[in-house]
Amino acid sequence: MIKITLPLGKDCASGLKAGDSVLISGTILTARDCAHKRICAMLDKGEPLPFELKDAVIYYAGPCPAKPGRVSGSCGPTTSARMDSFAPRLLDCGLGAIIGKGEMSEEVGQALIRNRAVYFAGIGGAGALYADSIVSSECIAFPDLLSEAVYRLEVKDFPAVVATDCHGGSIY
Protein backbone atom coordinates (compact mmCIF):
# COMPACT_ATOMS: atom_id res chain seq x y z
CA MET A 1 0.00 0.00 0.00
CA ILE A 2 1.53 3.34 -1.13
CA LYS A 3 0.63 6.43 0.90
CA ILE A 4 0.09 9.53 -1.21
CA THR A 5 -0.22 13.09 0.04
CA LEU A 6 -1.73 15.57 -2.41
CA PRO A 7 -0.87 17.53 -4.47
CA LEU A 8 0.50 14.58 -6.37
CA GLY A 9 3.53 16.19 -8.05
CA LYS A 10 4.96 14.97 -11.36
CA ASP A 11 7.69 12.83 -9.77
CA CYS A 12 5.22 10.95 -7.62
CA ALA A 13 2.90 10.50 -10.63
CA SER A 14 5.79 9.05 -12.66
CA GLY A 15 6.54 6.55 -9.92
CA LEU A 16 3.04 5.05 -9.88
CA LYS A 17 2.22 1.96 -11.93
CA ALA A 18 -1.16 0.53 -12.92
CA GLY A 19 -2.28 -1.96 -10.28
CA ASP A 20 -0.55 -0.22 -7.35
CA SER A 21 -2.78 0.05 -4.25
CA VAL A 22 -2.72 3.50 -2.70
CA LEU A 23 -4.10 5.45 0.24
CA ILE A 24 -4.74 9.07 -0.74
CA SER A 25 -4.72 11.99 1.71
CA GLY A 26 -5.33 15.66 0.92
CA THR A 27 -7.76 17.87 -0.99
CA ILE A 28 -9.95 16.56 -3.81
CA LEU A 29 -12.88 18.13 -5.69
CA THR A 30 -16.04 16.26 -6.62
CA ALA A 31 -17.47 16.83 -10.11
CA ARG A 32 -19.66 14.66 -12.29
CA ASP A 33 -21.83 14.97 -15.42
CA CYS A 34 -23.55 18.36 -14.99
CA ALA A 35 -20.57 20.05 -13.30
CA HIS A 36 -18.29 18.99 -16.17
CA LYS A 37 -20.69 20.42 -18.69
CA ARG A 38 -20.65 23.74 -16.85
CA ILE A 39 -16.87 23.79 -16.37
CA CYS A 40 -16.32 23.22 -20.08
CA ALA A 41 -18.93 25.85 -21.01
CA MET A 42 -17.07 28.36 -18.78
CA LEU A 43 -13.75 27.43 -20.41
CA ASP A 44 -15.37 27.93 -23.85
CA LYS A 45 -16.44 31.44 -22.87
CA GLY A 46 -13.09 32.22 -21.26
CA GLU A 47 -14.73 32.78 -17.87
CA PRO A 48 -12.69 32.21 -14.69
CA LEU A 49 -13.48 28.93 -12.90
CA PRO A 50 -14.58 29.02 -9.25
CA PHE A 51 -11.58 26.79 -8.37
CA GLU A 52 -8.05 26.19 -9.62
CA LEU A 53 -7.66 23.25 -12.02
CA LYS A 54 -3.86 23.19 -11.97
CA ASP A 55 -2.64 20.23 -9.90
CA ALA A 56 -6.20 19.61 -8.68
CA VAL A 57 -7.64 16.13 -8.27
CA ILE A 58 -11.19 15.60 -9.51
CA TYR A 59 -13.27 12.85 -7.95
CA TYR A 60 -16.18 11.63 -10.08
CA ALA A 61 -18.72 11.44 -7.30
CA GLY A 62 -22.05 12.78 -6.10
CA PRO A 63 -22.42 12.27 -2.35
CA CYS A 64 -25.52 11.58 -0.31
CA PRO A 65 -26.47 14.37 2.11
CA ALA A 66 -24.63 14.14 5.45
CA LYS A 67 -26.63 12.91 8.42
CA PRO A 68 -26.57 15.25 11.43
CA GLY A 69 -23.25 14.88 13.25
CA ARG A 70 -21.45 13.42 10.24
CA VAL A 71 -19.01 15.12 7.85
CA SER A 72 -20.30 13.47 4.69
CA GLY A 73 -22.92 11.09 3.44
CA SER A 74 -21.97 8.00 1.43
CA CYS A 75 -19.59 9.04 -1.31
CA GLY A 76 -18.21 6.38 -3.63
CA PRO A 77 -17.01 6.87 -7.22
CA THR A 78 -19.32 6.99 -10.24
CA THR A 79 -18.65 5.55 -13.72
CA SER A 80 -15.75 7.50 -15.25
CA ALA A 81 -16.54 6.66 -18.88
CA ARG A 82 -19.32 9.26 -18.87
CA MET A 83 -16.62 11.93 -18.43
CA ASP A 84 -14.47 10.62 -21.33
CA SER A 85 -15.36 13.59 -23.52
CA PHE A 86 -14.40 16.15 -20.83
CA ALA A 87 -11.34 14.60 -19.16
CA PRO A 88 -8.63 15.25 -21.82
CA ARG A 89 -9.47 18.96 -21.87
CA LEU A 90 -9.27 19.29 -18.08
CA LEU A 91 -6.03 17.30 -18.00
CA ASP A 92 -4.59 19.67 -20.60
CA CYS A 93 -5.59 22.54 -18.26
CA GLY A 94 -3.33 21.06 -15.59
CA LEU A 95 -5.55 18.61 -13.69
CA GLY A 96 -3.16 16.36 -11.76
CA ALA A 97 -5.28 13.26 -11.27
CA ILE A 98 -8.72 11.74 -11.62
CA ILE A 99 -10.49 9.39 -9.24
CA GLY A 100 -13.42 7.36 -10.58
CA LYS A 101 -14.30 3.79 -11.47
CA GLY A 102 -14.20 1.68 -14.61
CA GLU A 103 -12.20 1.97 -17.82
CA MET A 104 -11.79 5.30 -19.64
CA SER A 105 -11.13 5.98 -23.33
CA GLU A 106 -7.85 5.81 -25.22
CA GLU A 107 -7.95 9.62 -25.58
CA VAL A 108 -7.96 9.95 -21.78
CA GLY A 109 -4.99 7.55 -21.60
CA GLN A 110 -3.09 9.73 -24.09
CA ALA A 111 -3.91 12.88 -22.10
CA LEU A 112 -2.60 11.21 -18.92
CA ILE A 113 0.70 10.42 -20.67
CA ARG A 114 0.96 13.91 -22.19
CA ASN A 115 0.37 15.62 -18.83
CA ARG A 116 2.06 13.08 -16.53
CA ALA A 117 -1.23 12.61 -14.67
CA VAL A 118 -2.83 9.53 -13.08
CA TYR A 119 -6.26 7.91 -13.13
CA PHE A 120 -7.09 6.21 -9.84
CA ALA A 121 -9.99 3.76 -9.48
CA GLY A 122 -11.91 3.84 -6.25
CA ILE A 123 -13.92 0.77 -5.29
CA GLY A 124 -17.33 1.37 -6.86
CA GLY A 125 -20.16 0.72 -4.45
CA ALA A 126 -18.17 1.31 -1.27
CA GLY A 127 -19.95 4.60 -0.53
CA ALA A 128 -20.33 4.16 3.22
CA LEU A 129 -16.67 3.15 3.66
CA TYR A 130 -15.51 6.19 1.68
CA ALA A 131 -17.66 8.50 3.83
CA ASP A 132 -15.45 7.45 6.75
CA SER A 133 -12.31 8.66 4.95
CA ILE A 134 -13.70 12.18 4.44
CA VAL A 135 -12.43 14.61 7.07
CA SER A 136 -14.20 17.73 5.80
CA SER A 137 -16.62 18.65 3.03
CA GLU A 138 -17.64 22.02 1.64
CA CYS A 139 -19.69 22.95 -1.41
CA ILE A 140 -17.56 25.40 -3.41
CA ALA A 141 -19.41 25.72 -6.74
CA PHE A 142 -22.73 25.17 -8.50
CA PRO A 143 -24.85 24.55 -5.34
CA ASP A 144 -28.01 24.46 -7.50
CA LEU A 145 -26.78 21.12 -8.89
CA LEU A 146 -27.38 19.52 -5.45
CA SER A 147 -25.44 16.24 -5.32
CA GLU A 148 -23.83 17.13 -8.67
CA ALA A 149 -22.32 20.35 -7.24
CA VAL A 150 -18.57 20.70 -6.70
CA TYR A 151 -17.54 19.80 -3.14
CA ARG A 152 -14.05 20.33 -1.76
CA LEU A 153 -13.25 17.24 0.30
CA GLU A 154 -10.33 16.68 2.65
CA VAL A 155 -9.68 12.95 2.67
CA LYS A 156 -7.44 10.79 4.81
CA ASP A 157 -6.24 7.35 3.69
CA PHE A 158 -8.76 7.11 0.87
CA PRO A 159 -8.23 3.61 -0.63
CA ALA A 160 -7.82 3.35 -4.41
CA VAL A 161 -5.92 1.50 -7.11
CA VAL A 162 -3.84 3.05 -9.90
CA ALA A 163 -6.08 2.28 -12.89
CA THR A 164 -4.15 4.07 -15.65
CA ASP A 165 -0.64 5.40 -15.11
CA CYS A 166 1.23 8.10 -17.03
CA HIS A 167 3.32 5.54 -18.95
CA GLY A 168 0.35 4.01 -20.78
CA GLY A 169 -0.21 1.14 -18.31
CA SER A 170 -3.77 0.17 -17.42
CA ILE A 171 -5.27 -2.31 -14.97
CA TYR A 172 -8.23 -3.00 -17.32
Added chain:
Amino acid sequence: MRKINTQAIEETVYALALKAGVNITPSCLNAMKSAYEKETGEACAFALKTLIDNSEIARNGQLPVCQDTGMAVVIAEIGQEVYLEGKPLSTAINNAVKRAYSDGYFRKSVCDPITRANTADNTPAVIHTEITEGDRIKLTFMPKGFGSENMSRLYMLKPAQGVEGIIDAITQTVKLAGSRPCPPVYVGAGIGGTFDSCAFLAKKALTRDIGEHNPRKEIEQIERLALERINALNIGCQGFHGATTALGVSCEWAPTHIAGLPVAVNIQCHCVRCEKEII
Protein backbone atom coordinates in the same frame (compact mmCIF):
# COMPACT_ATOMS: atom_id res chain seq x y z
CA MET B 1 -63.64 -7.75 -0.68
CA ARG B 2 -60.94 -6.43 1.65
CA LYS B 3 -60.57 -2.70 2.10
CA ILE B 4 -57.03 -1.33 2.32
CA ASN B 5 -56.36 2.36 2.80
CA THR B 6 -53.50 3.54 0.60
CA GLN B 7 -51.99 5.20 3.70
CA ALA B 8 -51.02 1.65 4.79
CA ILE B 9 -49.27 1.22 1.42
CA GLU B 10 -47.45 4.53 1.92
CA GLU B 11 -46.19 3.46 5.35
CA THR B 12 -45.06 0.06 4.07
CA VAL B 13 -43.23 1.50 1.05
CA TYR B 14 -41.61 4.11 3.32
CA ALA B 15 -40.25 1.41 5.65
CA LEU B 16 -39.09 -0.77 2.73
CA ALA B 17 -37.30 2.19 1.09
CA LEU B 18 -35.43 3.10 4.28
CA LYS B 19 -34.33 -0.49 4.75
CA ALA B 20 -33.36 -1.00 1.10
CA GLY B 21 -31.12 2.06 1.00
CA VAL B 22 -28.75 0.80 3.67
CA ASN B 23 -28.82 -2.98 3.19
CA ILE B 24 -27.78 -5.36 0.45
CA THR B 25 -29.87 -8.53 0.38
CA PRO B 26 -28.66 -11.53 2.44
CA SER B 27 -28.31 -13.62 -0.74
CA CYS B 28 -26.09 -10.92 -2.26
CA LEU B 29 -23.88 -10.70 0.83
CA ASN B 30 -23.49 -14.50 0.85
CA ALA B 31 -22.60 -14.52 -2.84
CA MET B 32 -20.00 -11.79 -2.27
CA LYS B 33 -18.48 -13.74 0.61
CA SER B 34 -18.15 -16.91 -1.45
CA ALA B 35 -16.68 -14.89 -4.34
CA TYR B 36 -14.09 -13.47 -1.91
CA GLU B 37 -13.19 -16.90 -0.55
CA LYS B 38 -12.43 -18.30 -3.99
CA GLU B 39 -10.80 -15.21 -5.51
CA THR B 40 -7.09 -15.61 -6.24
CA GLY B 41 -6.50 -12.25 -7.97
CA GLU B 42 -5.00 -9.80 -5.48
CA ALA B 43 -6.76 -6.63 -6.68
CA CYS B 44 -10.13 -8.39 -6.96
CA ALA B 45 -9.80 -9.92 -3.50
CA PHE B 46 -8.97 -6.47 -2.07
CA ALA B 47 -12.00 -4.94 -3.80
CA LEU B 48 -14.35 -7.73 -2.65
CA LYS B 49 -13.12 -7.42 0.93
CA THR B 50 -13.63 -3.64 0.78
CA LEU B 51 -17.20 -4.15 -0.44
CA ILE B 52 -18.03 -6.71 2.24
CA ASP B 53 -16.63 -4.30 4.87
CA ASN B 54 -18.64 -1.48 3.28
CA SER B 55 -21.91 -3.37 3.66
CA GLU B 56 -21.17 -3.80 7.36
CA ILE B 57 -20.25 -0.11 7.84
CA ALA B 58 -23.50 0.86 6.09
CA ARG B 59 -25.63 -1.46 8.19
CA ASN B 60 -24.01 -0.46 11.49
CA GLY B 61 -24.12 3.28 10.77
CA GLN B 62 -27.44 3.15 8.91
CA LEU B 63 -25.72 4.86 5.96
CA PRO B 64 -26.58 4.27 2.30
CA VAL B 65 -24.55 1.27 1.17
CA CYS B 66 -23.92 3.11 -2.10
CA GLN B 67 -24.30 6.85 -2.69
CA ASP B 68 -26.39 6.04 -5.75
CA THR B 69 -29.60 5.35 -3.86
CA GLY B 70 -31.19 4.94 -7.25
CA MET B 71 -34.48 5.53 -8.93
CA ALA B 72 -37.24 3.99 -6.84
CA VAL B 73 -38.76 1.00 -8.61
CA VAL B 74 -41.92 -0.28 -6.95
CA ILE B 75 -43.81 -3.40 -7.99
CA ALA B 76 -47.29 -3.63 -6.49
CA GLU B 77 -49.02 -6.98 -6.99
CA ILE B 78 -52.58 -6.28 -5.98
CA GLY B 79 -55.08 -9.04 -5.30
CA GLN B 80 -58.28 -8.48 -7.25
CA GLU B 81 -60.34 -8.81 -4.08
CA VAL B 82 -58.70 -5.71 -2.63
CA TYR B 83 -60.64 -2.44 -2.59
CA LEU B 84 -58.25 0.51 -2.36
CA GLU B 85 -59.50 3.58 -0.54
CA GLY B 86 -57.87 6.89 0.33
CA LYS B 87 -55.43 8.89 -1.79
CA PRO B 88 -54.47 7.56 -5.23
CA LEU B 89 -51.99 4.68 -5.18
CA SER B 90 -49.32 6.63 -7.08
CA THR B 91 -49.61 9.55 -4.64
CA ALA B 92 -49.16 7.18 -1.69
CA ILE B 93 -46.06 5.57 -3.23
CA ASN B 94 -44.49 8.88 -4.27
CA ASN B 95 -45.13 10.33 -0.80
CA ALA B 96 -43.35 7.33 0.67
CA VAL B 97 -40.36 7.86 -1.62
CA LYS B 98 -40.17 11.59 -0.82
CA ARG B 99 -40.27 10.95 2.92
CA ALA B 100 -37.82 8.04 2.91
CA TYR B 101 -35.23 9.77 0.70
CA SER B 102 -35.38 12.83 2.95
CA ASP B 103 -35.45 11.05 6.33
CA GLY B 104 -32.80 8.51 5.25
CA TYR B 105 -30.43 11.21 3.93
CA PHE B 106 -30.44 9.41 0.59
CA ARG B 107 -29.26 11.07 -2.59
CA LYS B 108 -31.94 12.55 -4.83
CA SER B 109 -30.99 11.31 -8.28
CA VAL B 110 -34.05 11.91 -10.46
CA CYS B 111 -34.00 14.68 -13.07
CA ASP B 112 -35.72 16.02 -16.16
CA PRO B 113 -34.34 14.15 -19.20
CA ILE B 114 -33.99 17.32 -21.27
CA THR B 115 -33.05 20.14 -18.87
CA ARG B 116 -31.39 17.73 -16.36
CA ALA B 117 -33.00 19.76 -13.55
CA ASN B 118 -33.22 17.60 -10.42
CA THR B 119 -36.75 16.98 -9.09
CA ALA B 120 -35.13 17.35 -5.63
CA ASP B 121 -37.16 14.64 -3.88
CA ASN B 122 -36.31 11.52 -5.95
CA THR B 123 -39.81 11.28 -7.37
CA PRO B 124 -41.47 10.12 -9.46
CA ALA B 125 -41.03 6.44 -8.62
CA VAL B 126 -41.31 3.89 -11.42
CA ILE B 127 -44.47 2.02 -10.43
CA HIS B 128 -45.51 -1.33 -11.90
CA THR B 129 -48.92 -2.71 -10.90
CA GLU B 130 -50.16 -6.21 -11.51
CA ILE B 131 -53.59 -7.59 -10.65
CA THR B 132 -53.28 -10.99 -9.02
CA GLU B 133 -55.48 -13.45 -7.14
CA GLY B 134 -56.64 -12.99 -3.57
CA ASP B 135 -57.04 -10.12 -1.11
CA ARG B 136 -53.43 -9.23 -0.36
CA ILE B 137 -50.93 -6.73 -1.78
CA LYS B 138 -47.31 -7.70 -2.33
CA LEU B 139 -45.01 -4.69 -2.42
CA THR B 140 -41.45 -4.88 -3.76
CA PHE B 141 -39.07 -1.93 -3.45
CA MET B 142 -35.90 -1.85 -5.51
CA PRO B 143 -33.66 1.25 -5.60
CA LYS B 144 -32.04 1.00 -9.03
CA GLY B 145 -28.63 2.61 -9.53
CA PHE B 146 -27.79 3.82 -13.00
CA GLY B 147 -24.14 2.83 -13.32
CA SER B 148 -25.51 -0.63 -13.98
CA GLU B 149 -28.85 0.39 -15.53
CA ASN B 150 -26.89 2.22 -18.25
CA MET B 151 -25.23 -1.04 -19.29
CA SER B 152 -28.53 -2.87 -19.95
CA ARG B 153 -29.59 -3.91 -23.46
CA LEU B 154 -32.50 -5.28 -25.42
CA TYR B 155 -32.11 -7.67 -28.34
CA MET B 156 -34.78 -8.63 -30.87
CA LEU B 157 -33.31 -11.99 -31.90
CA LYS B 158 -34.45 -14.19 -34.75
CA PRO B 159 -36.32 -17.32 -33.64
CA ALA B 160 -33.61 -19.41 -35.37
CA GLN B 161 -31.02 -18.10 -32.91
CA GLY B 162 -32.72 -20.09 -30.15
CA VAL B 163 -31.18 -20.89 -26.78
CA GLU B 164 -27.64 -20.30 -28.02
CA GLY B 165 -28.64 -16.81 -29.16
CA ILE B 166 -30.19 -16.06 -25.77
CA ILE B 167 -27.05 -17.10 -23.91
CA ASP B 168 -24.89 -15.10 -26.36
CA ALA B 169 -27.04 -11.97 -25.82
CA ILE B 170 -26.77 -12.22 -22.03
CA THR B 171 -23.02 -12.85 -22.14
CA GLN B 172 -22.35 -10.13 -24.71
CA THR B 173 -24.19 -7.54 -22.60
CA VAL B 174 -21.92 -8.23 -19.64
CA LYS B 175 -18.83 -8.31 -21.86
CA LEU B 176 -19.62 -4.94 -23.47
CA ALA B 177 -20.30 -3.43 -20.02
CA GLY B 178 -16.82 -4.47 -18.87
CA SER B 179 -15.64 -2.68 -15.74
CA ARG B 180 -18.25 0.09 -15.92
CA PRO B 181 -21.34 -1.28 -14.09
CA CYS B 182 -19.47 -2.17 -10.84
CA PRO B 183 -18.98 -5.91 -11.32
CA PRO B 184 -19.52 -8.49 -9.93
CA VAL B 185 -22.98 -7.93 -11.37
CA TYR B 186 -26.32 -9.64 -10.95
CA VAL B 187 -27.91 -10.24 -14.35
CA GLY B 188 -31.67 -10.22 -14.92
CA ALA B 189 -32.91 -11.41 -18.30
CA GLY B 190 -36.35 -11.34 -19.85
CA ILE B 191 -37.03 -13.90 -22.57
CA GLY B 192 -40.07 -13.53 -24.85
CA GLY B 193 -43.10 -11.26 -24.68
CA THR B 194 -42.98 -7.96 -26.61
CA PHE B 195 -40.33 -5.19 -26.69
CA ASP B 196 -41.78 -3.54 -23.57
CA SER B 197 -42.94 -6.54 -21.53
CA CYS B 198 -39.60 -8.30 -22.10
CA ALA B 199 -37.74 -5.43 -20.42
CA PHE B 200 -40.05 -5.65 -17.42
CA LEU B 201 -39.43 -9.41 -17.16
CA ALA B 202 -35.70 -8.65 -16.93
CA LYS B 203 -36.31 -6.18 -14.11
CA LYS B 204 -38.58 -8.63 -12.31
CA ALA B 205 -35.94 -11.36 -12.57
CA LEU B 206 -33.69 -9.13 -10.42
CA THR B 207 -36.19 -9.26 -7.56
CA ARG B 208 -35.43 -12.97 -7.06
CA ASP B 209 -32.82 -13.99 -4.51
CA ILE B 210 -29.43 -14.71 -6.04
CA GLY B 211 -29.08 -18.46 -6.55
CA GLU B 212 -32.82 -19.10 -6.65
CA HIS B 213 -33.39 -20.60 -10.09
CA ASN B 214 -36.37 -20.39 -12.40
CA PRO B 215 -38.65 -23.40 -11.80
CA ARG B 216 -38.75 -24.22 -15.52
CA LYS B 217 -35.86 -26.59 -16.33
CA GLU B 218 -34.91 -25.12 -19.74
CA ILE B 219 -34.77 -21.63 -18.22
CA GLU B 220 -32.72 -22.81 -15.25
CA GLN B 221 -30.27 -24.34 -17.73
CA ILE B 222 -29.95 -20.98 -19.54
CA GLU B 223 -29.25 -19.29 -16.18
CA ARG B 224 -26.53 -21.80 -15.35
CA LEU B 225 -24.86 -21.77 -18.77
CA ALA B 226 -24.95 -17.97 -19.04
CA LEU B 227 -23.35 -17.61 -15.59
CA GLU B 228 -20.56 -20.01 -16.59
CA ARG B 229 -19.91 -18.12 -19.81
CA ILE B 230 -19.91 -14.74 -18.01
CA ASN B 231 -17.50 -15.87 -15.33
CA ALA B 232 -15.14 -17.18 -18.02
CA LEU B 233 -14.86 -13.56 -19.30
CA ASN B 234 -12.34 -12.79 -16.53
CA ILE B 235 -13.61 -9.23 -16.02
CA GLY B 236 -13.70 -9.76 -12.25
CA CYS B 237 -14.62 -7.48 -9.37
CA GLN B 238 -14.39 -3.82 -10.51
CA GLY B 239 -12.89 -4.99 -13.81
CA PHE B 240 -9.62 -5.92 -12.05
CA HIS B 241 -9.63 -9.38 -13.74
CA GLY B 242 -10.74 -12.27 -11.55
CA ALA B 243 -12.94 -15.31 -11.15
CA THR B 244 -16.28 -13.66 -10.40
CA THR B 245 -17.77 -11.29 -12.95
CA ALA B 246 -21.39 -12.13 -12.07
CA LEU B 247 -22.89 -13.30 -8.79
CA GLY B 248 -25.89 -14.80 -10.54
CA VAL B 249 -28.15 -14.86 -13.59
CA SER B 250 -31.94 -14.89 -13.21
CA CYS B 251 -34.33 -15.23 -16.13
CA GLU B 252 -38.07 -14.77 -16.45
CA TRP B 253 -39.94 -15.82 -19.58
CA ALA B 254 -43.24 -15.29 -21.37
CA PRO B 255 -44.72 -16.56 -24.64
CA THR B 256 -43.78 -14.43 -27.66
CA HIS B 257 -44.74 -13.97 -31.33
CA ILE B 258 -43.90 -16.64 -33.94
CA ALA B 259 -41.68 -14.09 -35.72
CA GLY B 260 -39.60 -13.00 -32.74
CA LEU B 261 -37.40 -13.78 -29.79
CA PRO B 262 -36.96 -10.69 -27.59
CA VAL B 263 -34.23 -10.87 -24.96
CA ALA B 264 -33.79 -8.02 -22.47
CA VAL B 265 -30.76 -7.95 -20.21
CA ASN B 266 -30.95 -5.74 -17.13
CA ILE B 267 -27.68 -5.32 -15.26
CA GLN B 268 -27.62 -4.84 -11.49
CA CYS B 269 -24.36 -3.98 -9.75
CA HIS B 270 -23.12 -5.87 -6.68
CA CYS B 271 -25.23 -3.59 -4.44
CA VAL B 272 -28.36 -5.72 -4.77
CA ARG B 273 -31.02 -3.90 -2.78
CA CYS B 274 -34.54 -5.29 -2.81
CA GLU B 275 -37.09 -5.39 -0.01
CA LYS B 276 -40.53 -7.01 -0.05
CA GLU B 277 -43.60 -7.13 2.12
CA ILE B 278 -47.11 -8.53 1.88
CA ILE B 279 -49.97 -6.58 3.43
